[in-house]
Amino acid sequence: MVGKQQYATVWAREAAEGARRAAQTAPAGLNRTQIVRAALEILDAEGLDSLSMRRLGTKLGVGATSLYWYVANKGELIDLAMDEVYGEVALPPAAGIGWREAAKVFAHSLHRTLLRHPWATRILGARPAMGPNAMDLSERAMALFEDAGFTGTDIDYALSTVMSFTLGLSVSEASWAETLKSSRMSDDEWMAQHTEALRTALAGRPRLAAIHAKLLAEDGPPARQARFDYGLDAILDGLAARLDARRQEPAHAEDVR
Amino acid sequence: MVGKQQYATVWAREAAEGARRAAQTAPAGLNRTQIVRAALEILDAEGLDSLSMRRLGTKLGVGATSLYWYVANKGELIDLAMDEVYGEVALPPAAGIGWREAAKVFAHSLHRTLLRHPWATRILGARPAMGPNAMDLSERAMALFEDAGFTGTDIDYALSTVMSFTLGLSVSEASWAETLKSSRMSDDEWMAQHTEALRTALAGRPRLAAIHAKLLAEDGPPARQARFDYGLDAILDGLAARLDARRQEPAHAEDVR
DNA sequence: GACGCCTCTCGAACACTGTGCGAGAGGTTT
DNA sequence: AAACCTCTCGCACAGTGTTCGAGAGGCGTC
Numbered sequence A, B: 001m002v003g004k005q006q007y008a009t010v011w012a013r014e015a016a017e018g019a020r021r022a023a024q025t026a027p028a029g030l031n032r033t034q035i036v037r038a039a040l041e042i043l044d045a046e047g048l049d050s051l052s053m054r055r056l057g058t059k060l061g062v063g064a065t066s067l068y069w070y071v072a073n074k075g076e077l078i079d080l081a082m083d084e085v086y087g088e089v090a091l092p093p094a095a096g097i098g099w100r101e102a103a104k105v106f107a108h109s110l111h112r113t114l115l116r117h118p119w120a121t122r123i124l125g126a127r128p129a130m131g132p133n134a135m136d137l138s139e140r141a142m143a144l145f146e147d148a149g150f151t152g153t154d155i156d157y158a159l160s161t162v163m164s165f166t167l168g169l170s171v172s173e174a175s176w177a178e179t180l181k182s183s184r185m186s187d188d189e190w191m192a193q194h195t196e197a198l199r200t201a202l203a204g205r206p207r208l209a210a211i212h213a214k215l216l217a218e219d220g221p222p223a224r225q226a227r228f229d230y231g232l233d234a235i236l237d238g239l240a241a242r243l244d245a246r247r248q249e250p251a252h253a254e255d256v257r
Numbered sequence C: 001g002a003c004g005c006c007t008c009t010c011g012a013a014c015a016c017t018g019t020g021c022g023a024g025a026g027g028t029t030t
Numbered sequence D: 001a002a003a004c005c006t007c008t009c010g011c012a013c014a015g016t017g018t019t020c021g022a023g024a025g026g027c028g029t030c
Helices: A010-017 A032-046 A053-059 A064-069 A074-086 A099-116 A120-124 A132-148 A153-183 A187-203 A206-217 A220-248 B010-017 B032-046 B053-059 B064-069 B074-086 B099-116 B120-124 B132-148 B153-183 B187-203 B206-217 B220-248
Strands: none
Touching: A010 A074, A010 B187, A032 A053, A032 A074, A053 A064, A074 A120, A074 A132, A099 A120, A099 A132, A099 A153, A099 A220, A120 A153, A120 B120, A120 B153, A132 A153, A132 B206, A153 A187, A153 A220, A153 B120, A153 B153, A153 B206, A153 B220, A187 A206, A187 B010, A206 B132, A206 B153, A220 B153, A220 B220, B010 B074, B032 B053, B032 B074, B053 B064, B074 B120, B074 B132, B099 B120, B099 B132, B099 B153, B099 B220, B120 B153, B132 B153, B153 B187, B153 B220, B187 B206
């Protein structure tokens, strides 16, 4: 009937075809998991733009087109690599430490993971996360907020708030690292090149200039951490307030009805 | 001395060279602003991957390489287009409506603007925002939170919280639209292709499945709006609490010291 | 052993990308 | 008339993702 079905994501294709090829282990040959691992090494070391099929092939000592036996196209490869990243995120159960603390561990882990793989932030806006690791993470995250006392769609809404904030901050922070890496400049070269632009930019904008000066005083990574913690605490406060309000409403309201 | 300086961003180049070419109006010929406008039309209609220099050239009835007279490279073009997007975001002064309401208008406007240009979310993680419109937006945003009562680095931290949340949510939502557009599928085709994948994904994950069912009940855009509002309100509550706490501390604590 | 089949590799080729270079057209100034 | 500046663009190059079809090697069956 149809010549050859085109699938938009790996996950759709595998679900339809059955994941024969994924688990398969060729005795001496290639392996899908090791292809993805090699791709991750290139991505982490040199950035998204440096990953090409030919480059990945030579790294594995293999022709570029051989890779297409294990992966339908580059998009699938990137989706697989991305799901590996999601697999690195820690999310402890709320039991013992409480939901706020667990949410903090989750958010911090997600943040650090994304900064360890700055290219990943460029994928976030391009492909939906549907891999097994992403799904597992979702499941555990939903469990966390449900056990915390959120109900119905609020479970998702609360999780989305924490997660969107973390994603957004990571994306902003990583964008800097990504231009820098793709321009092949050092930190100082970039700064030197942009001081002039920054000076003219701050000239007519006093509030921005004032804040910028204050931010420069407390430098680098610790300041970024402070910003992250400030926002996260504020968010958790806001969510906790919603939780308390809900507890004081007439109980079992939906049971009566 | 140096043969030809390579600049990482337009803004650095223009600051160093002086923006001669930008304002210049060739009587009958091309124009940088109209190049950017045409690029925006392609980006909005067909997505980031469909913008190529040759395509843009033919759209303007001009050779592809002619564009390089007005723009150093494709990266600059995209930075310029991106700054245009920032220019569409509304941010009213707090005066009259109060800072919470103003922040809401800002966040909603940013959200809607990014969904109107889904490709833009892919740029967020790749290039820092340093254009004049982005800077103006920053200036006004800083003013908003400073006038609200935040001080010192808290001004930036509070703004970052609201902005990161909005960015992150927009990125997640747009990723869906971006795969869809690049796969040239209809909404329904995509759904049909992924029901199987979704079914197997939800099989071993009960919490996720439960929430998913609840989210399906209240469909589409209004639900997304509810999610956004829930998070934004929670965040503003958290920030407001910080503001009140600060007000009740011994005044002028840092003056005494 | 011979045959067919399945798994896997890969070279050649195609259509496309961003961009450097240098020639040249047209206009303005000297 | 000569020199210059602004602007356009064809050609070419190195690189991209991906298709196709040929072929190698191993395994099971007649």
